[in-house]
Structures are given as structure tokens and as C-alpha cells.
Amino acid sequence: MRRIRYTRAGDPSVLELDEAPIPEPGYGEVRVRVMVSGVNPTDWKSRSGGDVAEATVPNHDGAGVVDQLGAGVDGLSVGDHVWVTLAGDGRPASGTAQEFTALPADRVFPLPPGASFDLGASTGIPALTAHRALTVGEDGPARLAPGLLTGRTVLVAGGAGAVGNAAIQLARWAGANVISTVSQEAKARLATAAGAHHVVNYRSPDAIEGIKAVAPDGVDLVVEVAAGANSELDLAVLRTRGTIAIYANDGGRPVDLDVRRNMGLNVRYQFVLLYTVGWGWIASAAADINQAITDGAYRVGEDAGLPLHHYRLEDTSAAHAAVEQSTVGKVLITVNTD
Numbered sequence: 001m002r003r004i005r006y007t008r009a010g011d012p013s014v015l016e017l018d019e020a021p022i023p024e025p026g027y028g029e030v031r032v033r034v035m036v037s038g039v040n041p042t043d044w045k046s047r048s049g050g051d052v053a054e055a056t057v058p059n060h061d062g063a064g065v066v067d068q069l070g071a072g073v074d075g076l077s078v079g080d081h082v083w084v085t086l087a088g089d090g091r092p093a094s095g096t097a098q099e100f101t102a103l104p105a106d107r108v109f110p111l112p113p114g115a116s117f118d119l120g121a122s123t124g125i126p127a128l129t130a131h132r133a134l135t136v137g138e139d140g141p142a143r144l145a146p147g148l149l150t151g152r153t154v155l156v157a158g159g160a161g162a163v164g165n166a167a168i169q170l171a172r173w174a175g176a177n178v179i180s181t182v183s184q185e186a187k188a189r190l191a192t193a194a195g196a197h198h199v200v201n202y203r204s205p206d207a208i209e210g211i212k213a214v215a216p217d218g219v220d221l222v223v224e225v226a227a228g229a230n231s232e233l234d235l236a237v238l239r240t241r242g243t244i245a246i247y248a249n250d251g252g253r254p255v256d257l258d259v260r261r262n263m264g265l266n267v268r269y270q271f272v273l274l275y276t277v278g279w280g281w282i283a284s285a286a287a288d289i290n291q292a293i294t295d296g297a298y299r300v301g302e303d304a305g306l307p308l309h310h311y312r313l314e315d316t317s318a319a320h321a322a323v324e325q326s327t328v329g330k331v332l333i334t335v336n337t338d
Helices: 041-048 117-134 162-173 185-194 207-214 227-237 259-265 279-294 313-324
Strands: 002-005 016-019 029-039 061-069 081-084 100-104 108-110 153-157 177-182 198-201 219-224 238-246 268-271 308-312 330-334
Touching: 002 313, 016 313, 029 081, 029 117, 029 313, 041 313, 061 117, 081 117, 108 279, 117 162, 117 219, 117 238, 117 279, 117 330, 153 162, 153 227, 162 177, 162 185, 162 219, 162 279, 177 185, 177 207, 185 198, 198 207, 207 227, 219 227, 227 238, 227 259, 238 259, 308 313, 313 330
Parallel strands: 153 177, 153 219, 177 198, 219 238, 238 268, 308 330
Antiparallel strands: 002 016, 029 061, 029 100, 029 330, 061 081, 081 108
């Protein structure tokens, strides 16, 4: 089979196409014929930094067809369409930038009928991160479904990004009043297409006033991609006992906490990283996300606010470079075409 691998850390040029034997699934594992591989920022960050102890196949997310089941696997059948996530976590050879991958069954989820492989490959890390961020608020729901966020206002920073897009769609599906911040008009159109009720340019001098105008009682929960840069805005619009869920710190500005001010608001900060939340939680979140897909509430593509950019497997280095350069939308790699 064809695969992409790297044996040393570095820029996208370290990614190389080679041939490898098709893996055999072990006990509790599923072999998936990968149709589409999704690229996330965590993929290029893992590739570019740290030591590489063994040959590594990049990319955690993907979608494809169950090809073979190992012993002890229930709930899946050969031929099922599935999406996978965190494929390479602790398993360097199991990334999705290859024609076949063998994974523990708890990393493999059914793809709802009618859902495309593009949608499946775009789901994993972005949607799960968004789900986690939306379910950590004080007195808020631990799961998502229609009506569970009714009466709550959610502020999604960076609504044109993959996680921001997922957060907007899932929050809207669950009944929240959704506000998003963006940096330019083109991104505002994408956030609106995703379902944001209100969009504010955070670079505007009256951004805070714009948010307060549509959320006079304050924002219940912030889904935050740039914690350092946005800390002042977040505190200015957050309601008492509100929550700021932080999944990234784009721009790298240090997060300086005004202790007294945060105490006065009784702010809850929740940091979000999927690698350590536990597979039981991920399974529950995946079920909610699949229901949103089934309901037609979670989509990808330009009309859903998430343009798709397709690359061939042999062009994986260009795909990684596109994500590293903050291409707006979702970068996907077509692995198998038949």
C-alpha cells in the first residue's frame, strides 16, 4: 500500500511517499481502508517539533470503509462507512495518510447514512474539541442535543476556523444564541453560513459594545482560540459565573489574569485538549455529533462556512503547508478514489 511517513522532525519536506505492507488488525482493532484523510494544526505541530523515535504516518482524522475486523470487535461490520480520530495517538504507524490503517475500535465511529467521506474526515478533532468546549459551562449540559443550550448565549472566537465552525454549528443545533468574532468580512460570511446569529469584527474599536448589544445580560460561554489576545474582550462581555473554554492560543500572546476581576465574575476557565479527556467521553461526544450529522445540522463545504481544499496523497506536504499557513477552510487528502 502507499503511505506518507516521516522519520525526522522538520518542515513539510520531511514527508515522503513510500510503500508498506497492509497492516493486520490485532485484538480489538479495526482495519480501515482510508478514503479521505483530514489535516489539523496538531498534525503539522507534531511533525515539526520534538524527537521522532520511529517512522510516523501523519494525520489523526480520516474517513473510509471497514476492511477487516480483529477478534473481539463488536458493533462494526466489514463494509461500514466510518470516521476515525486520534488515529496516531501513541501509535506512530497508524495515521490516516495511508491507504489502510489498523486502529483500536474505540477510535472508529459509524458514518451516518448519506454522509460523505469528506464530512467524515472533517469531523474528528474539530467537532470533538467544539463539543468539549460547549459542555464545560457551569450548570450547563454534559451532552448536546436540540434544546439543551436554549436560553444560553455562546461566543465563538474565530468562527471561520474548523473548530469555530464546528462550535457554531453544534451550538446552533443545541439551541444557543450564537455570536462569533472574526477579523474580516470574508470570514464573517463564513461564520454566518455556519449558523452564527450575530458576527462581530474583533478588530473594530466597538467590538465589545457590538457584543453587548446582542447579549445585554452577558455571554454564558466563550469558545476561545486566542486566549491571550482576547482576554480583555472575553471578560468585558462575560456574565457572572460564565465560562471561558480555551482550546488554543493563536498568536501566542501570554494570558495575564487579573485575579480580582476574575474573582468578581466567578469566572470558570476550562482548558481543552482531546488527548487526555478519555475515550468514554469521546464516545459520548461522537454519538452527539453523529446525531447532528443525521439531523443535517453538521455539514462541511462553502455553504456550511467551511470551504474544502483537496490534495492527492502524493501532495501531502503541500496539504500540511496549507494548514501551517492558516488556509481558511478544511484541508483534505484524497487517499483512495475507487
